[in-house]
Amino acid sequence: MSSNHYFKHEGPWSDAGDPLMCTDTGDWRTRRPVVDKDKCIFCGLCAIYCPIQVVEMKGDTHFEADLDFCKGCGICAKECPKGAITMISEGEFVS
Amino acid sequence: MAEKKQARLTKVLDYLKHDDPFSKGVAFCPGCGLELLLRFIPRVLGNDIVITGTPSCSAPVLLGQNNQSWHTLSYFGTLMTGAAANATGLVRYYRKAGIDNTVVCFNGDGTANDIGFGNLSGAAERNEPFIYICYDNEGYMNTGIQKSGTTPFGATTTTTPYGTVSRGKNLRRMNLGLKMAMNKIPYTATATLSDLDDLAKKLLKAKEAKERGFCFLHVFAPCPTGWGADPADTIEICRQAVKTNYFPLWEAENGRIRMTKTVKKPKPVNTYTKLMKKFNHMTEADHVILQDDVDYEYCLLGGLSVLEAECQLPVSVKDQGETS
Numbered sequence: 001m002s003s004n005h006y007f008k009h010e011g012p013w014s015d016a017g018d019p020l021m022c023t024d025t026g027d028w029r030t031r032r033p034v035v036d037k038d039k040c041i042f043c044g045l046c047a048i049y050c051p052i053q054v055v056e057m058k059g060d061t062h063f064e065a066d067l068d069f070c071k072g073c074g075i076c077a078k079e080c081p082k083g084a085i086t087m088i089s090e091g092e093f094v095s
Numbered sequence: 096m097a098e099k100k101q102a103r104l105t106k107v108l109d110y111l112k113h114d115d116p117f118s119k120g121v122a123f124c125p126g127c128g129l130e131l132l133l134r135f136i137p138r139v140l141g142n143d144i145v146i147t148g149t150p151s152c153s154a155p156v157l158l159g160q161n162n163q164s165w166h167t168l169s170y171f172g173t174l175m176t177g178a179a180a181n182a183t184g185l186v187r188y189y190r191k192a193g194i195d196n197t198v199v200c201f202n203g204d205g206t207a208n209d210i211g212f213g214n215l216s217g218a219a220e221r222n223e224p225f226i227y228i229c230y231d232n233e234g235y236m237n238t239g240i241q242k243s244g245t246t247p248f249g250a251t252t253t254t255t256p257y258g259t260v261s262r263g264k265n266l267r268r269m270n271l272g273l274k275m276a277m278n279k280i281p282y283t284a285t286a287t288l289s290d291l292d293d294l295a296k297k298l299l300k301a302k303e304a305k306e307r308g309f310c311f312l313h314v315f316a317p318c319p320t321g322w323g324a325d326p327a328d329t330i331e332i333c334r335q336a337v338k339t340n341y342f343p344l345w346e347a348e349n350g351r352i353r354m355t356k357t358v359k360k361p362k363p364v365n366t367y368t369k370l371m372k373k374f375n376h377m378t379e380a381d382h383v384i385l386q387d388d389v390d391y392e393y394c395l396l397g398g399l400s401v402l403e404a405e406c407q408l409p410v411s412v413k414d415q416g417e418t419s
């Protein structure tokens with residue numbers, strides 16, 4: 001449902017359906033960001049720079065990516081000032 | 096321990112006051128600068144903005160497909176030739192109807208600097224009260240990475256390839272931000288994704304200044320796919336663009352230019368160009384030409400900011416007021 005308060009949905013001219021479209025972008029990923037919780041200083045830089053804004057605050061200790069949608073770009077790992085995030089090949093996680 | 100950690104949280108998070116109106120899985124390439132910008136704008140300005148824009152990389156997501164949408168914002172898709180004219184119509188309608196909102200005309204550099212420049216210029220002259228945001232990925236990305244007016248000297252695109260005859264773009268890049276500031280509109284600024292607090296401040300300033308008329312933001316947004324860059328380097332590219340003065344950060348109220356970030360010891364431009372393949376072929380001589388251009392533009396900007404302070408603003412511009 002739209003948060004727009006002028007129209008119920010996109011506009012009077014629109015026939016957009018209520019549920020939003022969503023692609024399984026997690027499926028594109030070849031490398032996965034893995035956070036070392038001990039190294040994380042809880043600065044949130046990974047969260048603000050993630051283009052798809054899927055790095056979430058976990059309590060008040062660390063940040064972690066939502067792997068359902070993370071595209072594996074590696075920006076969070078690159079920008080982490082403590083090197084707390086490592087990009088690991090998805091192949092390592094296939095059981 | 097937990098308290099200590101809290102204190103280090105980046106201040107940028109404080110600007111993200113609103114929800115992300117986009118669904119989590121949208122069809123932008125991994126590491127796309129445009130995606131970060133597009134999610135950032137409504138989180139700072141609020142979800143009640145109305146966006147209008149043209150065919151481009153942003154359109155498939157903003158416009159939606161078939162009967163479905165990728166986001167909950169209001170979006171009006173229009174033609175490349177008429178983006179700012181369309182925004183003018185929208186903003187005038189909302190004024191007449193007594194609806195107080197923010198219209199954002201959101202376009203790539205191809206629309207803003209080239210194909211839709213005529214009506215952008217017209218909207219600036221008429222001082223229409225909306226915010227025009229140009230995300231600059233230095234080319235026509237959506238149609239297959241063709242050269243645009245903001246593509247820099249030397250860069251390879253599909254229309255300025257590297258080969259025996261062509262050696263990348265042989266023309267200099269146009270300075271869109273400066274061009275707009277010269278119109279003495281209430282607010283003009285450049286911004287990029289490595290300095291998100293600066294970008295947030297400028298967005299909020301534009302929202303305030305649009306009450307007095309036209310606002311223009313020129314945002315440098317790398318395209319890893321089109322530039323041949325590692326998606327992980329998107330933010331680093333923005334950072335180096337600022338540190339080499341390739342893309343200086345400034346703002347201009349009523350055309351009065353003020354640097355918002357000064358780089359004490361600018362790095363040579365090849366610290367920036369080496370981050371992507373589109374400059375791979377460039378020789379030292381090519382780099383001298385590009386460096387010259389970067390230095391000239393920066394010098395001009397500095398000169399203008401000093402001159403502007405000395406010159407008396409004409410009454411017609413003063414009437415527009417200033418942001419507190």
Ligand SMILES: Cc1ncc(C[n+]2csc(CCOP(=O)(O)OP(=O)(O)O)c2C)c(N)n1
Binds near residue numbers: 151205238243
């Ligand atoms: C008048 C007109 N000319 C050409 C096109 C074809 N076209 C569609 S998208 C596009 C590229 C737009 O480039 P830009 O505005 O820079 O956005 P980007 O794709 O880089 O995000 C072009 C040329 C068009 N839609 N309309």
Ligand code: SF4
Binds near residue numbers: 041081082
């Ligand atoms: S950038 Fe690194 S240190 Fe900062 S919150 Fe993210 S993982 Fe932790």
Ligand code: SF4
Binds near residue numbers: 051053069072077
């Ligand atoms: S790898 Fe990219 S998409 Fe995934 S969490 Fe990190 S920044 Fe976000």
Ligand code: SF4
Binds near residue numbers: 127232236317320
């Ligand atoms: S082609 Fe470039 S601008 Fe377009 S979605 Fe991909 S990375 Fe973004």
